[in-house]
Amino acid sequence: MTNDIKEGHVRVEDVTINFAGKSGPVTALDTTSVELKPGTFTALIGPSGCGKSTLMNAIGGFVTPSTGRITLDGTPITGPSTKVGVIFQQYGLFPWFTALGNVRFGLKRYGLPKSEEIDRARAALDEVGLGAHADKFPQQLSGGMKQRVAIARTFAVGPKVLLMDEPFGALDAQTRLVMHDLLLDVWQKHRATVLFVTHDVDEALLLADDVRVMSQAPGRLIRHYEIRQPRPRALSRSGSDLLATRDEIIDLLRPAGALADVH
Amino acid sequence: MAVTDLLPPSERKGRQRPGATALRSMAAGALLRGPLISFVFVLGLWSVVGVLQLVPESIFPAPWSVWSATVEMWANGTLPNDLSVSRSRAAIGFTIGASLGVALGLMTGRIAVVRTLLNPFLTVLRPIPAIALVPVAIVWFGIGEGSKYFVISYTVFLTVWFNTHHGMEYVPEVYLRAARSLGVSRLREFLTVIVPAAAPYIFAGLRLGVALAFLSLVAAELSGASSGIGYRLQEARQYIRTDRMFSLLIILGLMGATVDLIVHRISRKLVHWEQS
Known part of the structure; x- marks a missing residue:
């Protein structure tokens, strides 16, 4: 494996x-x-x-x-x-950016054309099942969804x-189980x-x-x-x-x- | 809506439930009615004092006397002129002070050398009130517009600087760590992480700055001015025109409150994430 x-x-x-x-x-x-x-x-x-x-x-x-x-x-x-991606308990999402904007933030260093950058950010959000919420701000999302955005944002830059x-830690038991499956899946x-x-x-x-x-x-x-x-x-x-x-x-x-x- | 419409008019008011529309109209109502009730209340009390003639007019004029004094000042052209002179002094002074305050706050907040060199000095300057600065301003800039701009922008500058600086200091560590592990450049980190994170503090500083611009405007106009709301107040004192003083004070209050509301609205729009 x-x-x-x-x-x-x-x-x-x-x-x-x-x-x-x-x-x-x-x-x-x-x-x-x-x-x-x-x-x-x-x-x-x-x-x-x-x-x-x-x-x-x-x-x-x-x-x-x-x-x-x-x-x-x-x-x-x-x-x-x-090379080392970090997922924080407090999410570390920027509240002034939408979910999409948060993922795009991480992609900035690649200097991609705008449309490609957006496509890649959308793909990353789709992967964690948040494609429909791309234009929401973090404060409009639940804790589990916020952490999904953070996971998408971190994996999008390809950390080793x-x-x-x-x-x-801040999620309820039910959401936590869903997040476990999602994390293993993405990982x-x-x-x-x-x-x-x-x-x-x-x-x-x-x-x-x-x-x-x-x-x-x-x-x-x-x-x-x-x-x-x-x-x-x-x-x-x-x-x-x-x-x-x-x-x-x-x-x-x-x-x-x-x-x-x-x- | 449909349900309440079916009820007899006498029952509609009491039975309205806080549904979505009701909540919205309650919120709008609170905004419109809240301040209005307060003004009507104070004006009513004031009128009662006026009708009963409890206090001589020369000490505490009735609302209608203040109103006619306002009309008089408007008609003879002093009020429109004073308003525009004061407004531009406050605006120019505020703009200079606020720009410098934000710029320097961003620097003292992030650059250790600048912070070490300037913070203690600026901290000592902060408690000096605007009015104490007027004599120096007149020596430096004469009695022209320069001294007014100086006094106003000085006051605004210190407040805006102080708030900006603190906003920069309280940028949550998790934002910086997230930004750094995502590999963004220092410039992008500054512009799209640090400045937005400090923005609520910066706007709080700007709001205070607006209030202080009006405070220091009067201080600046109390000496060496020949027009402006502050000057007119001083003049009214010489003629013991209490009615004019009241009128000018109310105008000053309304101007300040209006600008404050505008800045508040703009900041809510720009720092939208702070409310929810």
Whole structure:
């Protein structure tokens, strides 16, 4: 499934990230090494504030590691680029542009003739099922539709890596399931390497090839699960395997000592 | 509509449900009636005070005296002239101040060097009221139009700059990250991301600037002018023409409110995404 893809190879090598806090530096991410193989889908899961977003921001080029290095296809990441697409939980759509305008914004750098640019933007919106809403402004769209526009906008520039920071965290459960199918669908066409940050264990198990679990802050990667069940998956009918993994992860995420009072 | 039309007229009013049309007419009604009710109310109160002659006319003139003073000033030609002189002073002063304010705000908001060099200085200038500047303006620009433009544009400039600058500072990080990961040029990012993101603040600054243009207009005309609404106010004081003062003050208020409404409408149109 991933054999034919050569690009989008991310290596995180001994990266730590510190921020200046009020009382000295704060470690947001403890020494972390991880490899995202080309075309794979990795879910990163961990408790709030554990540094998952920090790791993602570093791969996105928004944050510079304090130590270690991050490379994409052998080249160090020094800042944001179109090779690494980002989907934000808050969508990051520009409210002054229509859905179409938002997708066209990303296509600007190709310097296409206007009609071709519009055609390509429309095609990208069609792909996420939003062709009929091309001329609406983001604030006229539901949360799920906004995130579809963002997905269309990002895939339209052909990123090698796609970073998704709790992209469906603000959506209701039903919409989230629809978005999962849509994302897998679009991803299978474009084959970027995906890093998907979530704190929903089920979401991670339904989507990812690799589920990586982070510890409490300062975050470290503490467990790696390879999920080999074919997609589409469902937790109820996929046998005990996924459910057992699910229980394990939930156990890992439970704060140490949280249940001590209960028992 | 059809349903309410079938009801006897006496029942229509009370039974109207807030359907789409009803809501729309309620909104339109609120716009038209709201301010109107307030004016009618104040005018009524004012008339009562006038009829009962509770206060001498020379101190608190009745509405009809103010009206006849307005007609008188209009007929003898001073009012039309004052209006046009003041209007052009406010307009020119506002245009100069607002352009400089937006331009400099965009720079201090994005360019660290400019910010470091100018922000503390401009922050100290901000609390200085327009009227305190009049003596300096007269020394620098004489009693001609130059000193009026200076006082007005100075006041407008500082407010518009301040708001623009803050708008630039509060551009949400997610917009910049989205723009950068989509690989647009810095120029396009500035023009199509940063400026629109700051636009609501810029327009808020322009609205304040309009109000301040009228405030400082009067300050500018209080000394060294020979026409204009502010000058006419000063003149009315010398003759204790309270009726004229009231008339001029009301005109000033109406002018300011009208321009404010226009700017508000324009900004709602241009920054359409802020409302919904």
